[in-house]
Amino acid sequence: MFTRTRRPPLHDSAATAHHAAHDNPALLHHFAEESQQRNAASLGMWVFLAQEVMFFGGLFCAYLIYRLKYFGDFGAASQTLDIKLGATNTIVLIGSSLTVVFAVWAAKNGRRSMLLINLVLTLILGCAFLGIKAVEYRSKFVEHHVPDLGFHMDEPTHIPGHPDIPVNQRHAEMFFSLYFIMTGLHALHMIIGIGLFLWLLIMAWKGRYTPQYNTPVEIGGLYWHFVDLVWIYLFPLLYLIDRHP
Amino acid sequence: MSTPAAIVPAVEREDYLNKEYGVWSWLLTVDHKRIALLYLASVTFFFFIGGIFALLVRLELLTPAGDLMQADTYNKAFTMHGMVMVFFFLIPVVPAVLGNFLIPLMIGAKDLAFPRINLLSWYLYIFGGSLMVHCMLTGGVDTGWTFYTPFSTAFTNTKIIEAGLAAFMAGFSSILTGLNFIVTIHRMRAPGMTWSRLPLFVWAHYATSIIQILGTPVIAITILLVAAERLFHLGVFDPKLGGDPLLFQHLFWFYSHPAVYIMILPSMGVISELIACFSRKRIFGYNFVALSSIGIAVIGFIVWAHHMFVAGISLYAALIFSALTYLVGVPSAIKTFNWTATMYKGSIRYDAPMLYAFGFLGLFIVGGLTGLFLAALGIDVHVTDTYFVVAHFHYIMVGGTLMAYLGGIHFWWPKITGRLYPEGWARLAALIVFVGFNLTFFPQFILGYVGMPRRYYQYPPEFQVLNILSTAGATILGLGYLLPMIYLTWSMRYGKPAPDNPWHAAGLEWTVQSPPTTFNFPQEPVVTWEAYNYDEIDDVHPHEEAPVAR
Numbered sequence: 001m002f003t004r005t006r007r008p009p010l011h012d013s014a015a016t017a018h019h020a021a022h023d024n025p026a027l028l029h030h031f032a033e034e035s036q037q038r039n040a041a042s043l044g045m046w047v048f049l050a051q052e053v054m055f056f057g058g059l060f061c062a063y064l065i066y067r068l069k070y071f072g073d074f075g076a077a078s079q080t081l082d083i084k085l086g087a088t089n090t091i092v093l094i095g096s097s098l099t100v101v102f103a104v105w106a107a108k109n110g111r112r113s114m115l116l117i118n119l120v121l122t123l124i125l126g127c128a129f130l131g132i133k134a135v136e137y138r139s140k141f142v143e144h145h146v147p148d149l150g151f152h153m154d155e156p157t158h159i160p161g162h163p164d165i166p167v168n169q170r171h172a173e174m175f176f177s178l179y180f181i182m183t184g185l186h187a188l189h190m191i192i193g194i195g196l197f198l199w200l201l202i203m204a205w206k207g208r209y210t211p212q213y214n215t216p217v218e219i220g221g222l223y224w225h226f227v228d229l230v231w232i233y234l235f236p237l238l239y240l241i242d243r244h245p
Numbered sequence: 246m247s248t249p250a251a252i253v254p255a256v257e258r259e260d261y262l263n264k265e266y267g268v269w270s271w272l273l274t275v276d277h278k279r280i281a282l283l284y285l286a287s288v289t290f291f292f293f294i295g296g297i298f299a300l301l302v303r304l305e306l307l308t309p310a311g312d313l314m315q316a317d318t319y320n321k322a323f324t325m326h327g328m329v330m331v332f333f334f335l336i337p338v339v340p341a342v343l344g345n346f347l348i349p350l351m352i353g354a355k356d357l358a359f360p361r362i363n364l365l366s367w368y369l370y371i372f373g374g375s376l377m378v379h380c381m382l383t384g385g386v387d388t389g390w391t392f393y394t395p396f397s398t399a400f401t402n403t404k405i406i407e408a409g410l411a412a413f414m415a416g417f418s419s420i421l422t423g424l425n426f427i428v429t430i431h432r433m434r435a436p437g438m439t440w441s442r443l444p445l446f447v448w449a450h451y452a453t454s455i456i457q458i459l460g461t462p463v464i465a466i467t468i469l470l471v472a473a474e475r476l477f478h479l480g481v482f483d484p485k486l487g488g489d490p491l492l493f494q495h496l497f498w499f500y501s502h503p504a505v506y507i508m509i510l511p512s513m514g515v516i517s518e519l520i521a522c523f524s525r526k527r528i529f530g531y532n533f534v535a536l537s538s539i540g541i542a543v544i545g546f547i548v549w550a551h552h553m554f555v556a557g558i559s560l561y562a563a564l565i566f567s568a569l570t571y572l573v574g575v576p577s578a579i580k581t582f583n584w585t586a587t588m589y590k591g592s593i594r595y596d597a598p599m600l601y602a603f604g605f606l607g608l609f610i611v612g613g614l615t616g617l618f619l620a621a622l623g624i625d626v627h628v629t630d631t632y633f634v635v636a637h638f639h640y641i642m643v644g645g646t647l648m649a650y651l652g653g654i655h656f657w658w659p660k661i662t663g664r665l666y667p668e669g670w671a672r673l674a675a676l677i678v679f680v681g682f683n684l685t686f687f688p689q690f691i692l693g694y695v696g697m698p699r700r701y702y703q704y705p706p707e708f709q710v711l712n713i714l715s716t717a718g719a720t721i722l723g724l725g726y727l728l729p730m731i732y733l734t735w736s737m738r739y740g741k742p743a744p745d746n747p748w749h750a751a752g753l754e755w756t757v758q759s760p761p762t763t764f765n766f767p768q769e770p771v772v773t774w775e776a777y778n779y780d781e782i783d784d785v786h787p788h789e790e791a792p793v794a795r
Contacts, residue, residue, distance in 0.1 A: 039432055043427075043428045043432060047427050058499075062496070148479070174486065177480050180479070
């Protein structure tokens with residue numbers, strides 16, 4: 001049994017008669033059939049994600065330009081990031097994408113308990129990611145690596161592989177500016193994703209999703225995968241390029 | 246309320262306007278037609294505000310001395326004029342008003358794909374607009390609408406953050422409108438409404454939506470970076486912090502040049518509808534006009550650096566961007582030639598919407614050709630940051646977008662309101678706008694060419710005659726814009742009731758009643774004809790008897 005939570009549309013008499021034929025209450029008034037509604041929602045999310053690609057794209061472009069311009073200084077600053085925590089977070093996020101895939105499969109096949117378990121797992125992994133990120137942010141504060149708050153980077157003192165060239169503090173500070181903007185924006189998307197999945201969990205708990213109607217799980221999953229994918233690019237760009245053991 | 250049938254002869258038909266009354270029936274509506282009217286009221290409000298700033302600028306420039314305002318005030322006046330007009334009028338005006346109202350009607354849908362996102366986009370626009378008004382009232386911004394760094398992030402002490410946030414919200418409103426249009430055009434077309442049967446208005450909006458989706462997020466992130474640099478001194482664009490101001494200009498124009506096509510493409514869609522209807526002919530070269538919209542959208546993304554020829558980009562980059570800029574003239578020219586060819590041997594009627602379309606053609610040709618002057622590296626270096634540039638983009642943005650918008654508003658006014666507008670007044674207004682516009686902006690081409698820079702509040706006395714002409718023109722233009730505001734508002738109450746299809750025009754929107762019902766179509770329409778089938782329509786209605794009020 002699925003009921004709609006949306007505000008009832010303003011019916012006029014002709015449309016009501018027309019829609020009496022629909023027996024699916026999750027079908028909105030202006031769609032002719034379920035497949036049309038599902039395809040519209042899915043395309044809508046894809047278009048939204050295209051927008052997100054360009055949103056992050058501007059930022060990635062700025063980062064890459066400075067990464068090339070101040071290659072050595074950015075490389076030195078990137079040495080201070082904790083690669084173990086970063087790698088753990090990458091694995092955590094990939095794991096969460098796996099549970100999202102299981103959740104979507106479960107929703108499509110009417111496996112309610114499997115859906116609930118995987119939504120909860122996704123939420124746990126998402127929160128774990130944010131927790132680890134918070135630990136990393138904290139150590140940056142402790143080490144005075146936050147721009148404009150008494151920034152100074154003591155180690156490394158020289159550009160990796162060039163013991164004769166000292167690190168330019170200003171450029172290292174720029175690295176951390178971009179680091180905080182990029183990871184911060186990503187974390188914001190994670191928080192929104194967690195909110196979204198909490199809502200999916202409540203609706204799944206109420207039994208709203210069936211093999212016939214599970215579009216929200218599917219497009220919520222698309223969003224989650226996208227945010228995951230952003231991190232998959234952030235990790236090598238920030239942590240791995242020109243990394244020296 | 247029941248009235249004896251003998252006194253009221255006909256029962257009033259139910260439509261989207263009289264279905265519900267009250268403030269909340271408007272503020273919580275999800276009907277695309279009501280949301281279009283919400284936008285109509287709000288963009289008109291912002292046009293009025295932007296217009297006041299324009300008049301202040303023109304008044305200051307009446308005399309060579311800086312006598313009406315001080316330099317700082319003048320900087321704020323032209324900045325607020327630009328920001329309000331670009332972000333809160335020109336970008337939303339045609340898509341959010343005419344597009345919102347017409348796209349579902351034209352493709353045979355009951356509504357846009359996401360009605361509540363549509364309403365959300367209006368609220369985002371209103372919140373952004375309120376923030377912009379707040380910013381104006383508490384001191385304004387003096388950077389010019391372009392927010393150039395490092396002035397905007399490190400030097401000016403005006404309301405950059407507020408104005409940036411306002412533009413950011415207007416941007417997301419625009420993104421959501423574009424998203425809605427793309428999904429609607431893909432998924433909501435009636436049976437038989439194939440891509441090759443879509444009205445060119447819909448094609449133009451599809452191309453516009455692509456730009457809105459792919460361009461606007463870049464300015465959004467750029468504004469965030471400006472805010473981060475200004476608030477937290479995170480170095481991105483400020484050279485003192487190691488940043489590069491040129492990167493800001495690249496990111497800014499990556500959106501803001503395509504934004505010009507967000508402004509002009511929907512207007513080109515309007516013009517295609519007007520010219521076909523008032524020439525009683527199918528648009529010449531339908532496929533080329535449709536695909537040239539997509540062509541403009543695509544090429545428009547790779548010409549941005551022509552705004553930066555004197556900013557210190559490499560000569561080779563400048564050469565390439567110059568060549569690409571010439572290329573964008575090709576699809577624009579295809580449209581213009583095809584409109585002209587459509588009129589050839591057509592039975593042309595000179596109703597007010599067509600007068601605006603003629604005005605559009607003339608002004609767009611002048612604006613477009615001077616765009617080619619600016620694409621040429623040598624001339625661009627000579628006229629950069631002069632009134633030549635000002636005149637050029639006003640010919641496109643005001644002469645193009647606004648003429649088409651006014652033409653479109655007149656054309657679809659009977660459908661939107663169910664009332665006819667006074668035709669005589671409308672023709673007079675079209676004439677006044679055309680004359681006033683040219684008087685305002687043509688002298689600016691000459692001023693710019695002989696060396697008057699933009700954004701200065703004083704100038705040498707030898708420029709005064711042309712400046713007086715320009716200010717006089719602006720006054721006439723202002724009158725020309727006030728007239729439609731007055732008689733269109735008047736006609737909402739006192740105009741003659743409109744028939745369903747006063748122009749005998751082609752298109753699904755004219756097959757439903759005026760004004761339409763909430764769900765547009767009594768039954769889902771099935772389309773079996775091409776767009777602009779004026780030959781078939783005129784076989785049924787010999788066109789001389791079109792019932793428009795004189």
